[in-house]
Amino acid sequence: MSINDISSLFGFMGGLGMFLYGMNTMADGMQKSAGSRMSRFLGMLTNNRFLAVILGALITAIIQSSGATTVMVVGFVSAGVLNLTQAVGVIMGANIGTTITAWIVSMNQLGDAFSILQPSFSAPLFIGIGAVLLLFGNKQRAKTIGEILVGLGMLFVGLDFMSGAISPYTDAPVFSEAFRLLGRNPLLGMLIGALVTALLQSSSASVGILQTLAMNGVVTTNAAIFITLGQNIGSCVTALISSIGGSRTAKRAAVIHLSFNVMGALIFGIGSIVLFMAAPALAAHNITAVQISIFHTFFNLTNTCLLFPFAKQLVHFSGFVIPESKTGDLETAGEEAVTMKHLDERIFESPAFAVETAAMEVVHMGQITLDNVKRAMDAVLTKNEEETREVYKTEKTINNMEKMLIEYLVKINNLSLTEEQKLVVNNLFYSVNDIERVGDHAENLAEQAEYMIRHEISFSDTGASDLKIICEAAYQSFFHSIEARRKGDMEEVRKVNQCEDEVDLLEEELREKHIERLSTGECNTSSGVVFLELISNLERISDHSYNLASYVKNEI
Numbered sequence: 391m392s393i394n395d396i397s398s399l400f401g402f403m404g405g406l407g408m409f410l411y412g413m414n415t416m417a418d419g420m421q422k423s424a425g426s427r428m429s430r431f432l433g434m435l436t437n438n439r440f441l442a443v444i445l446g447a448l449i450t451a452i453i454q455s456s457g458a459t460t461v462m463v464v465g466f467v468s469a470g471v472l473n474l475t476q477a478v479g480v481i482m483g484a485n486i487g488t489t490i491t492a493w494i495v496s497m498n499q500l501g502d503a504f505s506i507l508q509p510s511f512s513a514p515l516f517i518g519i520g521a522v523l524l525l526f527g528n529k530q531r532a533k534t535i536g537e538i539l540v541g542l543g544m545l546f547v548g549l550d551f552m553s554g555a556i557s558p559y560t561d562a563p564v565f566s567e568a569f570r571l572l573g574r575n576p577l578l579g580m581l582i583g584a585l586v587t588a589l590l591q592s593s594s595a596s597v598g599i600l601q602t603l604a605m606n607g608v609v610t611t612n613a614a615i616f617i618t619l620g621q622n623i624g625s626c627v628t629a630l631i632s633s634i635g636g637s638r639t640a641k642r643a644a645v646i647h648l649s650f651n652v653m654g655a656l657i658f659g660i661g662s663i664v665l666f667m668a669a670p671a672l673a674a675h676n677i678t679a680v681q682i683s684i685f686h687t688f689f690n691l692t693n694t695c696l697l698f699p700f701a702k703q704l705v706h707f708s709g710f711v712i713p714e715s716k717t718g719d720l721e722t723a724g725e726e727a728v729t730m731k732h733l734d735e736r737i738f739e740s741p742a743f744a745v746e747t748a749a750m751e752v753v754h755m756g757q758i759t760l761d762n763v764k765r766a767m768d769a770v771l772t773k774n775e776e777e778t779r780e781v782y783k784t785e786k787t788i789n790n791m792e793k794m795l796i797e798y799l800v801k802i803n804n805l806s807l808t809e810e811q812k813l814v815v816n817n818l819f820y821s822v823n824d825i826e827r828v829g830d831h832a833e834n835l836a837e838q839a840e841y842m843i844r845h846e847i848s849f850s851d852t853g854a855s856d857l858k859i860i861c862e863a864a865y866q867s868f869f870h871s872i873e874a875r876r877k878g879d880m881e882e883v884r885k886v887n888q889c890e891d892e893v894d895l896l897e898e899e900l901r902e903k904h905i906e907r908l909s910t911g912e913c914n915t916s917s918g919v920v921f922l923e924l925i926s927n928l929e930r931i932s933d934h935s936y937n938l939a940s941y942v943k944n945e946i
Contacts, residue, residue, distance in 0.1 A: 398555045405551025410595055412544025413491070418806050419537035439479035439701055443694060446483020456488035456593060460629040460647050462740055467643040474708070477643045478701040481650060482694045485622065489687040491594035494542075495549060495601045496679035513550065516543030530809040552602045572613040576659055579613055583620025584627075593625035597686060601679035612673035614682055615662050618689065619655040626651055642708035649707055654693030741805040745814055748799055749875065752818050752825070755791045756872035756938075758784065759829045763868060763931065766835035767861045770924060771854070773843050781836035788829040795822050810945075817941035821875065824934040828868060831927045831934075838920055838927075847917045853904065857924060860896045863889055864928040864935075871938035880946055886939035893932035897925050 450459045460481055467477050516539045523536025572579040587596040600617055603609050626648040633644035666673035697704070738744050762784040769777035796819070803815050841847070849857065867889035874882035901922060908918045 401555035405548045408544050409548030412541045416541025442476050442479025443483040446480035447487035450484040450487025451490045456484040459484040464633050464640045464643045467639050474705045481647045485690040492597050492683040492686045495598045496683045513543045513546035576616045579616025580620030583617035584624035587621045587624025588627040593621045596621045601682050604679045607676050611675050611677045612666050614677045622651045641712045645708040645711045646704050744802045745811050753876045756825050759825050763832045766832040769839040778836040778840045785833045792826040824937045828931050828934045831931050834927045856900050863893045864931045867932040867935040871935035874939050874942040883939045883943045890932050890936040897929040
């Protein structure tokens with residue numbers, strides 16, 4: 391091996407590294423740019439599979455990775471955010487959306503109109519502009535655009551390096567023999583495509599490498615077809631790995647993805663064998679990068695159209711492959727699964743989704759705490775001992791939720807986030823703490839209710855009426871604070887502020903009135919201490935509600 395051969399090998403390895411790094415950087419920037427729009431896409435999903443296909447394609451085109459989309463689908467199915475019927479549509483759409491990367495790679499061969507996108511022409515410009523935006527951009531959006539441009543430029547430079555390293559060897563017999571062998575043996579071609587994709591964990595990357603070889607005129611049509619079909623099967627490996635240790639439903643989602651691509655590959659593989667037997671000249675003809683993009687897109691569009699009507703059958707088939715255990719699906723049982731229904735680390739594939747999912751679960755924690763506050767207030771007003779026991783039981787759940795959410799948010803905080811997303815995560819940290827403190831105050835109310843029952847303490851009609859009024863005001867304050875987080879609505883924030891002012895005034899007024907009743911003998915000392923303790927806890931609930939609303943206001 392000569393020094394030139396070693397140099398070419400290093401050039402190819404370096405080009406491959408830059409191509410993969412550029413693709414990853416561009417995808418990361420795309421995800422940051424997409425922000426919460428992807429979660430709004432998800433929120434649009436219904437049982438309309440056609441809409442799910444469109445949204446799956448859009449999300450994948452945005453984040454530049456079908457693997458990331460399908461892993462998120464597995465996570466959302468496991469978390470109960472999506473059902474399997476919705477997941478089928480998103481998975482089909484993801485296969486269509488991933489073809490956008492192949493078109494980006496082949497743009498430089500689309501003709502003179504696209505000459506500006508040729509790697510040797512445009513890559514330095516993209517990297518230069520991107521670097522300026524990254525280094526000197528004042529706003530996060532400018533830095534994110536810079537990240538996308540640098541990634542795109544690195545992708546093009548990597549392609550140029552790989553192409554340049556291969557070009558001196560395009561006449562070498564090893565290439566023609568290798569692709570002739572792969573073209574004659576469909577199973578071997580599919581296996582190679584699947585293995586390379588599984589190793590790279592990206593069908594877009596493996597298709598890009600195949601296109602680079604095609605740019606140098608060494609890939610035959612039949613070999614390219616079979617390898618591309620295998621690459622689509624290999625793209626399922628990421629989701630399959632992700633489903634390990636997940637719920638039965640998550641495993642079924644991964645099986646649906648695999649069966650969808652395998653069925654498509656078998657249909658097209660058999661059709662291609664028949665076609666190439668009828669037209670051997672076409673089979674041996676060299677294929678271009680653009681033609682690979684066309685086939686890749688045609689395959690995924692046609693496969694979706696063919697199997698779209700059989701989505702329910704795919705769901706049933708996944709149930710047959712992953713049968714329900716005799717003891718039931720224990721993975722989804724237990725308090726943890728019930729309370730933390732949306733949290734799944736597979737969603738970390740998209741930081742924007744992860745932040746939105748954490749916010750959903752903070753709202754969920756708030757709603758459980760809101761119910762417990764109401765239960766504690768009822769226990770005080772009606773002196774119901776059964777309600778107090780329920781308050782204590784739910785408080786343990788709230789404490790567990792706090793621990794799990796904090797751990798989840800710490801992991802999210804280590805992801806690649808925009809400044810806005812970091813602000814939201816920090817506010818969610820504080821929100822979880824405030825909600826847990828509200829839960830503590832609900833427990834304090836229940837303890838006072840229990841004390842009242844045990845010592846047969848009661849209030850005067852005026853005192854009981856006053857207590858009911860401030861309970862309602864404090865409850866409304868906390869209710870609107872949770873709604874403010876759920877909706878991201880400034881109107882809800884204003885309602886919290888109004889309720890907080892009302893509770894503060896009521897607490898001060900009722901304290902003075904109750905002290906006056908104590909001094910005139912209308913209330914005894916024991917009931918007076920309990921009354922003051924109750925209104926103090928209610929006022930603190932309103933204070934924490936004000937904090938929760940302030941975090942939302944800070945983000946709007």
